Amino acid sequence: MSLVMVAYYVICAFLLVLLAWNFVKEKKSPDNLVLYLLVMIPILLRLLRVK
Amino acid sequence: MKREKFLKILFTAAALALVVWGGLPLYRHRHFDMAVVKGPGVTRVFRLSDYSPRLKGTMADTTVFVLEGKEPGGKAILFGDTHSNEPEGMLASLLYIEKAVVEKGTLYVIPFFNNSGSRNTRAGDGYPLYFDVPTDWGSLRVRMGNRDASPLDQWPDPDVYIHYPDRQMLSYIDVRNVNRTWPGRPDGPLMERVTYGAMEIMRREKIDVAVDMHGAETMFPVTNCIVAPEKSVKIATLAAMTVKAREGFENHVEPSPVGFRGLSHREIGDYAATLPFLLEAPIPFLDQPTGPKTTKLLLDGKDPFLLRLSRAKKLFVPYDVSGWPLEKRVGQHSSVTQEIFRQFSKKFPDRAIVIRDVPRYADLVKNGVGHYFLNPNQAGPKNIVMN
Numbered sequence: 243m244s245l246v247m248v249a250y251y252v253i254c255a256f257l258l259v260l261l262a263w264n265f266v267k268e269k270k271s272p273d274n275l276v277l278y279l280l281v282m283i284p285i286l287l288r289l290l291r292v293k
Numbered sequence: 294m295k296r297e298k299f300l301k302i303l304f305t306a307a308a309l310a311l312v313v314w315g316g317l318p319l320y321r322h323r324h325f326d327m328a329v330v331k332g333p334g335v336t337r338v339f340r341l342s343d344y345s346p347r348l349k350g351t352m353a354d355t356t357v358f359v360l361e362g363k364e365p366g367g368k369a370i371l372f373g374d375t376h377s378n379e380p381e382g383m384l385a386s387l388l389y390i391e392k393a394v395v396e397k398g399t400l401y402v403i404p405f406f407n408n409s410g411s412r413n414t415r416a417g418d419g420y421p422l423y424f425d426v427p428t429d430w431g432s433l434r435v436r437m438g439n440r441d442a443s444p445l446d447q448w449p450d451p452d453v454y455i456h457y458p459d460r461q462m463l464s465y466i467d468v469r470n471v472n473r474t475w476p477g478r479p480d481g482p483l484m485e486r487v488t489y490g491a492m493e494i495m496r497r498e499k500i501d502v503a504v505d506m507h508g509a510e511t512m513f514p515v516t517n518c519i520v521a522p523e524k525s526v527k528i529a530t531l532a533a534m535t536v537k538a539r540e541g542f543e544n545h546v547e548p549s550p551v552g553f554r555g556l557s558h559r560e561i562g563d564y565a566a567t568l569p570f571l572l573e574a575p576i577p578f579l580d581q582p583t584g585p586k587t588t589k590l591l592l593d594g595k596d597p598f599l600l601r602l603s604r605a606k607k608l609f610v611p612y613d614v615s616g617w618p619l620e621k622r623v624g625q626h627s628s629v630t631q632e633i634f635r636q637f638s639k640k641f642p643d644r645a646i647v648i649r650d651v652p653r654y655a656d657l658v659k660n661g662v663g664h665y666f667l668n669p670n671q672a673g674p675k676n677i678v679m680n
């Protein structure tokens with residue numbers, strides 16, 4: 243795996259943590275909860291090396 | 294507070310269910326290996342990474358089958374699944390592996406040339422992940438791939454792909470298209486390492502003939518043809534004329550453009566002594582204005598929209614209610630390849646390549662492709678190669 247690819251996975255993981263953090267901290271809007279989760283799905287699939 | 298917690302748990306569970314529901318079939322597809330039966334002619338099997346070491350351990354590494362004849366002669370190599378959404382080339386190469394007996398010379402076959410692409414899909418275009426070819430013993434499950442290698446194996450894409458060594462600027466996506474990365478280099482992007490491995494086989498083993506088998510849209514002008522550079526064009530023309538006269542199907546010759554780099558029919562001839570040929574069979578499944586991309590369309594090639602377009606003379610091949618079924622496409626590849634070998638052998642008798650027992654166009658149209666595939670369950674584990 244090239245260094246760029248490793249960096250990409252690190253960025254993916256970082257974004258996932260940020261989104262998860264926002265998801266946990268969200269108190270009011272159910273819409274935002276759904277949006278955070280939807281954005282997380284492709285990032286999670288890439289981290290799991292599925293798609 | 295209670296409601297918020299409940300919603301979070303509910304939404305998270307729903308999202309995870311979506312990940313599993315959508316992701317599991319893709320994961321299984323990526324790791325699905327086909328059982329290839331070594332036929333009576335196969336004498337040796339090796340990995341492409343033996344000729345391109347930096348492929349080792351990657352999803353792009355693939356199996357190479359060797360069929361050595363009793364008598365020395367010329368050498369040929371066949372490529373299937375260069376574009377893994379054009380399965381007729383791969384199925385034709387499997388027929389060679391399972392049926393061919395080489396009398397003279399040596400045949401190399403790489404059925405899954407873009408192994409990474411064959412484990413990728415195009416979900417947005419509704420591609421099926423698999424299709425089943427009916428056989429005499431049940432059905433052969435075939436992995437349906439994509440044109441390009443998976444971004445899981447080669448990433449990131451550049452803004453523009455600068456071809457090596459000609460430095461021609463190509464579309465960014467072509468860096469994952471194994472038919473734009475010829476002749477490749479040992480330490481380039483993954484797909485360049487794939488083509489480099491094949492070039493090394495051709496250079497080191499002194500391969501005389503290379504045939505790269507594809508499928509092309511009926512609305513694309515370069516379809517139903519043999520693409521050949523200057524050095525191969527005489528043999529291609531003789532092969533095209535002979536299959537038309539003897540077997541009754543059209544397969545015209547298209548010249549390989551000198552100014553379009555990275556393609557097998559151009560670079561193989563320019564960077565090795567090998568004579569390259571690229572075969573295109575019409576595959577209606579790949580056309581844009583069709584109905585749903587079902588496995589039925591992939592197998593029978595029948596589509597009402599293409600039929601209307603044919604009546605309006607918008608297609609580059611004759612098209613009627615019989616469609617353009619798989620057996621015709623595989624049959625064309627099988628017959629044209631055998632005819633190329635025959636014409637080459639006539640021109641260079643000391644380098645003859647003589648192969649028997651591979652079904653031709655008429656056999657495949659009559660009996661279907663599946664009729665000729667061997668049952669992996671009866672072949673014995675020693676005769677099976679998983680790829």
